[in-house]
Amino acid sequence: MAWKSIGIFDSGVGGLTVLREIMHLLPQEDTLYFGDTARVPYGTKSPETVARYADEIASFLVKRDIKLLVVACNTASSVALPLLNSHFSIPVVGVIEPGARRAVQVTRSGKIGVIGTAGTIGSSAYTRAIKRLKPDAEVLTCACPLFVPLAEEGWTDNNVARLTAEIYLSGLKESPIDTLVLGCTHYPLLKKIIAEVMGPAVTLVDSAEETALTVKEILVERAELRPSSESGNHSYYVSDIPAGFVRVGGRFLGEKLGDVFQVSLEEDEVSP
Amino acid sequence: MAWKSIGIFDSGVGGLTVLREIMHLLPQEDTLYFGDTARVPYGTKSPETVARYADEIASFLVKRDIKLLVVACNTASSVALPLLNSHFSIPVVGVIEPGARRAVQVTRSGKIGVIGTAGTIGSSAYTRAIKRLKPDAEVLTCACPLFVPLAEEGWTDNNVARLTAEIYLSGLKESPIDTLVLGCTHYPLLKKIIAEVMGPAVTLVDSAEETALTVKEILVERAELRPSSESGNHSYYVSDIPAGFVRVGGRFLGEKLGDVFQVSLEEDEVSP
Numbered sequence: 001m002a003w004k005s006i007g008i009f010d011s012g013v014g015g016l017t018v019l020r021e022i023m024h025l026l027p028q029e030d031t032l033y034f035g036d037t038a039r040v041p042y043g044t045k046s047p048e049t050v051a052r053y054a055d056e057i058a059s060f061l062v063k064r065d066i067k068l069l070v071v072a073c074n075t076a077s078s079v080a081l082p083l084l085n086s087h088f089s090i091p092v093v094g095v096i097e098p099g100a101r102r103a104v105q106v107t108r109s110g111k112i113g114v115i116g117t118a119g120t121i122g123s124s125a126y127t128r129a130i131k132r133l134k135p136d137a138e139v140l141t142c143a144c145p146l147f148v149p150l151a152e153e154g155w156t157d158n159n160v161a162r163l164t165a166e167i168y169l170s171g172l173k174e175s176p177i178d179t180l181v182l183g184c185t186h187y188p189l190l191k192k193i194i195a196e197v198m199g200p201a202v203t204l205v206d207s208a209e210e211t212a213l214t215v216k217e218i219l220v221e222r223a224e225l226r227p228s229s230e231s232g233n234h235s236y237y238v239s240d241i242p243a244g245f246v247r248v249g250g251r252f253l254g255e256k257l258g259d260v261f262q263v264s265l266e267e268d269e270v271s272p
Numbered sequence: 273m274a275w276k277s278i279g280i281f282d283s284g285v286g287g288l289t290v291l292r293e294i295m296h297l298l299p300q301e302d303t304l305y306f307g308d309t310a311r312v313p314y315g316t317k318s319p320e321t322v323a324r325y326a327d328e329i330a331s332f333l334v335k336r337d338i339k340l341l342v343v344a345c346n347t348a349s350s351v352a353l354p355l356l357n358s359h360f361s362i363p364v365v366g367v368i369e370p371g372a373r374r375a376v377q378v379t380r381s382g383k384i385g386v387i388g389t390a391g392t393i394g395s396s397a398y399t400r401a402i403k404r405l406k407p408d409a410e411v412l413t414c415a416c417p418l419f420v421p422l423a424e425e426g427w428t429d430n431n432v433a434r435l436t437a438e439i440y441l442s443g444l445k446e447s448p449i450d451t452l453v454l455g456c457t458h459y460p461l462l463k464k465i466i467a468e469v470m471g472p473a474v475t476l477v478d479s480a481e482e483t484a485l486t487v488k489e490i491l492v493e494r495a496e497l498r499p500s501s502e503s504g505n506h507s508y509y510v511s512d513i514p515a516g517f518v519r520v521g522g523r524f525l526g527e528k529l530g531d532v533f534q535v536s537l538e539e540d541e542v543s544p
Contacts, residue, residue, distance in 0.1 A: 038321045039311050044424070046513040049310045146432075149421040152316070160418075160439065163432050241318040 002224045005030040005235075006215065007066035009057045012040035013152070013245060014185030015072030016252035018095060019234075021212035022070070026219075028230035032064055034263075035249075038239035041148050043117020043184065047079040050119060054080035055087060056265050060237075062088055067224050070215060071095065074184050074207075075117050078125035091218050098214050099181050099207030100129035104137065106203050107179040111138045113172045113202070115194075116183030118143045126183055140175050144168040144187075151186040152248060161190060165197045173198060182206040189251065236260040274496045277302040277507075278487065279338035281329045284312035285424070285517060286457030287344030288524035290367060291506075293484035294342070298491075300502040304336055306535075307521075310511035313420050315389025315456065319351040322391060326352035327359060328537050332509075334360055339496050342487060343367065346456050346479075347389050350397035363490050370486050371453050371479030372401035376409065378475050379451040383410045385444045385474070387466075388455030390415045398455055412447050416440040416459075423458040424520060433462060437469045445470060454478040461523065508532040 006026075008019050012035050019033055034057050036042075042050045054076040058069055069092045071077045071084065077094030084092045103112050114126040121143040130137050146164050155161050172180065180202050182188060188206045195204055219225040226232070235258065238245045242260035249257050278298075280291050284307045291305055306329050308314075314322045326348040330341055341364045343349045343356065349366030356364045375384050386398040393415040402409050418436050427433050444452065452474050454460060460478045467476055491497040498504070507530065510517045514532035521529050 038317060040316075044312075044516065045310060046515075049512045145425050146418075146421055146427070149418055153417050155418070158439075160432055160435050163435060167430075167432065240321045243318070244316065 004067035007061035008070040009034040010073040011042040018072035018208045021208040025212040028226040029232045035238045042075040043119045051080040075119040078120045078123035095207040098210035102210040104133045109178045111177045113177040113180040114141045151189040276339035279333035280342040281306040282345040283314040285524045290344035290480045293480040297484040300498040301504045307510045314347040315391045323352040347391040350392045350395035367479040370482035374482040376405045381450045383449045385449040385452040386413045423461040
């Protein structure tokens with residue numbers, strides 16, 4: 001079992017920020033990453049549609065014999081985990097619980113802000129997860145739909161990104177929060193501008209690092225960790241042609257991507 | 273045959289600007305509109321993927337017995353028309369040819385700008401269509417990927433939209449064009465800001481009106497126009513849940529939408 005891969009998926013490139021932390025913490029592990037680039041973005045779509053897409057991708061990865069599945073997409077984590085847990089017997093790790101745990105560790109005032117896509121914010125998944133860990137927490141949320149296209153366009157440090165952040169975050173900036181959860185895997189690319197707008201009194205939390213820790217804990221507990229002397233291989237699957245994913249993905253992963261294969265989920269065939 | 277409907281599709285709400293012109297010019301005609309809201313946007317996806325989606329939607333509409341198909345999406349028009357014409361025997365009308373024809377009628381200098389999604393601009397479909405009609409025309413193009421999410425967010429008249437337009441259009445503004453084609457059905461919503469940035473010497477062209485004229489010409493020629501005493505019915509199908517389409521769609525159509533049904537293209541089942 002230990003020799004199997006870790007499966008990871010997202011609607012597109014955003015989940016590569018989570019993959020990066022897993023590769024950093026567990027360099028001995030093989031990974032299979034799936035980016036649903038033919039149907040990105042998920043954040044503006046309905047819970048039912050996102051859950052169906054997540055289920056199709058999970059089936060694809062489980063057929064490739066993974067030992068654990070990471071849902072490296074906040075929107076899918078917020079709406080599809082119960083379905084995935086009922087359909088598959090391997091452990092399924094989302095990014096909401098780890099993000100909520102980190103936020104609760106970090107906050108001193110107990111007043112926590114959460115930003116994400118319309119889908120994630122609409123689901124209230126972060127609010128529920130934070131309140132399960134800290135029932136007296138106050139959670140303020142705000143959807144920021146344009147942050148994903150801005151990050152994908154590479155406009156992460158210009159005046160449009162700054163102005164957009166000022167508009168979306170104005171309500172949170174006037175609130176008493178001391179912690180802000182970046183509840184979308186694209187948002188770490190906009191971290192600099194979000195930090196500038198929110199000011200030094202607010203700590204930004206992204207769930208990538210904490211999610212990697214959760215993956216490690218589960219594999220240790222199940223004695224499924226590969227020996228640390230090994231060096232992992234990393235494969236990438238996408239549902240649209242790979243060019244765009246390869247071009248943008250490097251910025252998210254922080255290094256050059258390996259081989260990327262296009263796959264049709266309908267026919268479940270891989271073409272190089 | 274005349275009693276059949278006109279089928280129209282787009283990746284989402286943008287094509288409603290074309291439907292509006294068809295309803296205005298041909299109020300006697302029934303229409304079936306399909307918005308692929310589960311897979312929107314098309315503009316950042318590959319030609320192969322967009323052509324496959326267009327083919328699936330066309331099959332769906334043709335099964336519902338339409339007499340003519342309007343591809344009310346520039347990205348799909350730029351990459352899928354040959355495939356659709358080979359698969360279906362009814363007339364298929366795209367928005368590129370009408371937009372090019374209008375631009376050639378309007379320009380005096382023969383220097384024409386075209387803006388659109390990355391997919392449309394990458395296809396060079398407008399440049400080819402304009403040069404077929406006017407071989408000595410000079411065509412300058414520019415992709416504006418953030419205009420679609422801005423229009424969908426309803427940010428069509430604020431500083432973010434203005435600044436984004438200034439950045440994208442700076443090259444075209446310094447060029448000698450006298451005509452600018454809005455090569456995406458979302459862009460008419462940003463017309464005011466685009467006109468401000470480009471200044472009064474540049475005429476903006478959108479293909480909706482010219483596309484409606486083309487539809488009328490074809491139906492007249494084939495003697496398939498309904499009597500003008502009739503009053504058409506309008507149905508809407510979407511691939512994601514209807515709420516978002518209904519909310520945003522009214523802005524694009526310029527009036528309240530009728531009944532909207534969700535449909536699964538995979539199973540081809542309609543649910544109200």
